Amino acid sequence: MNKLRFTRPTVFVRTVKTPTIDWKPIVTSKTNVTEAEIQSKHPVFRRVLLGLMIAMPVISFGLGCWQVKRLDWKTNLISQCEKQLAKPPMASLPPDLDPDAVKDFEYRRFYVKGKFDYSQEMFLGPRIRNGMAGYLVVTPFQRSDGGKPILVERGWISKEKVIPSTRENNYLSHLALPRGEIEIMAFFRNMPEKSSMQFDHQAGTRQFFMPDVAAMSLQAGTLPVYAQMVYDMADHPEWGSGRLSRWWTWLQPRQQPQDDFEMQFQEFEFVKNGVPIGRVPKVTFTNNHLQYLATWFGVSIASSGLLAYQMYKSKKFAGADKVLEAKKKDMRQNW
Numbered sequence: 001m002n003k004l005r006f007t008r009p010t011v012f013v014r015t016v017k018t019p020t021i022d023w024k025p026i027v028t029s030k031t032n033v034t035e036a037e038i039q040s041k042h043p044v045f046r047r048v049l050l051g052l053m054i055a056m057p058v059i060s061f062g063l064g065c066w067q068v069k070r071l072d073w074k075t076n077l078i079s080q081c082e083k084q085l086a087k088p089p090m091a092s093l094p095p096d097l098d099p100d101a102v103k104d105f106e107y108r109r110f111y112v113k114g115k116f117d118y119s120q121e122m123f124l125g126p127r128i129r130n131g132m133a134g135y136l137v138v139t140p141f142q143r144s145d146g147g148k149p150i151l152v153e154r155g156w157i158s159k160e161k162v163i164p165s166t167r168e169n170n171y172l173s174h175l176a177l178p179r180g181e182i183e184i185m186a187f188f189r190n191m192p193e194k195s196s197m198q199f200d201h202q203a204g205t206r207q208f209f210m211p212d213v214a215a216m217s218l219q220a221g222t223l224p225v226y227a228q229m230v231y232d233m234a235d236h237p238e239w240g241s242g243r244l245s246r247w248w249t250w251l252q253p254r255q256q257p258q259d260d261f262e263m264q265f266q267e268f269e270f271v272k273n274g275v276p277i278g279r280v281p282k283v284t285f286t287n288n289h290l291q292y293l294a295t296w297f298g299v300s301i302a303s304s305g306l307l308a309y310q311m312y313k314s315k316k317f318a319g320a321d322k323v324l325e326a327k328k329k330d331m332r333q334n335w
Contacts, residue, residue, distance in 0.1 A: 053310060056303040064296035071289035081107040081283045089185060095147040099224045102188050107283060109187045109230065114143040115180060116152075118164060120220040124208050127156060129277075134158040137276045138208075140220045141227075144181055149222040151213065152186055154229050155276030167274030172265070174240025175275045182239050186227040187281055229278040233270070235263040 089109035117140040125135035134156050141152040161167055167176035191211040194200075201208055201215045208216060217224040270277050 050310070053303065053307045057300045057307060060296045060300040060303060064293055064300060067289050067293040067296060071287070071293060074285065074287045074289055078283055078285050078287060081285070084108040085187070085281060085283060092145065093143065093147065093150075095143075095145045097147055097150070097223060097225060102225050103190050105188050106190045107187050107281070109185060109281065110227075111183055111185055112141065112143060112150075113145070113181060113183045114141050114149075115182065116140070116154075116178060117142055117149065117220075118177065121164070122206050122208060122216060122220065123162060124153070124211055126159065129156050132158055132271070135162060135207075138211075138216060140222045141184070149220070150225040150227060151216055151220065151222050152184070152227050152229060153189075153211075153279070155231075155278040157274055157276050158271055161274030170273045172269065172273040172275050175236060175270075176273055178236075178239035180239075182236070185230045185232070187230065189226050189228055191226050229276070231278040231280045233264045233267070235265065 084105060085107040087108060089111055091111055093110055093112050120140045122138045123135035124138055126133050127136055128134075136156055137154045138151055139154055140149040142149045157167075161176075164177060167173060170176070191213050193214075194210060194212045199209045201212055203219070211226065213224050213226050216222075216226075265275075267277060269275075
């Protein structure tokens with residue numbers, strides 16, 4: 001029978017003693033090391049972005065201040081034009097009309113006697129009115145007082161009535177193509193100058209895409225003065241060779257001659273017979289500068305807040321090099 005042998009138990013002894021608790025975490029600052037390392041990889045991009053963030057509040061604030069000035073200018077312009085429009089119409093125009101002086105009388109109504117020069121008729125457009133394509137008719141008006149002609153925008157006609165012959169031989173031809181000396185009411189307008197982004201007018205053609213007063217007056221041989229005829233649906237029999245014959249008047253009560261001049265037509269009759277539809281005398285300037293002002297100042301405030309947050313974030317998350325150096329220093333102290 002074999003004897004039992006008891007072996008001596010093996011005891012493992014550690015040559016180096018270490019604490020049985022976890023190492024203390026290295027605390028240098030409230031910093032996200034991973035994010036700091038990512039940010040340190042693109043220093044140029046960060047500088048450019050920071051520069052834009054600094055410039056945005058300044059630029060947007062400057063644009064907001066500029067819109068304050070624009071708002072004041074547009075408000076004064078509208079107020080001045082409304083005052084001119086409220087004044088009674090001028091009885092006539094001076095023979096030596098100064099185009100520069102007219103700029104101070106925008107929307108001022110006036111009466112003028114003379115006749116239209118249909119040989120120099122021009123068309124502005126195309127323009128859409130109530131879903132129909134057409135043009136604004138601009139005709140030189142030769143003044144009876146001997147002054148130089150001016151440009152008069154008679155109104156809108158459909159594209160089918162551009163040729164003058166299509167406006168003749170109807171019961172409204174005396175309104176579509178007035179003959180002889182007539183008196184009209186119009187009001188001055190200062191049209192915007194053509195910008196470099198707009199189409200240039202082809203010399204010699206009658207179509208204009210925008211009211212280029214300089215080119216139109218040069219082509220028609222008139223003063224660079226632009227006026228728009230007042231919206232008028234009334235009949236003007238004196239504009240024709242004779243009074244308009246209306247066969248249906250026997251169905252109506254007998255009227256006095258002065259009442260006969262107050263006859264009103266409908267717009268569809270003007271469109272059908274090629275009579276230009278004039279402009280309603282009201283100030284049509286758009287004034288959106290208050291919205292622009294609020295937008296730019298809002299952008300300035302928002303970008304300023306974003307910049308402040310970014311600066312706070314930059315202090316909270318220090319550079320990766322400083323974080324790693326602090327980590328190494330703390331490790332050396334614990335060892």
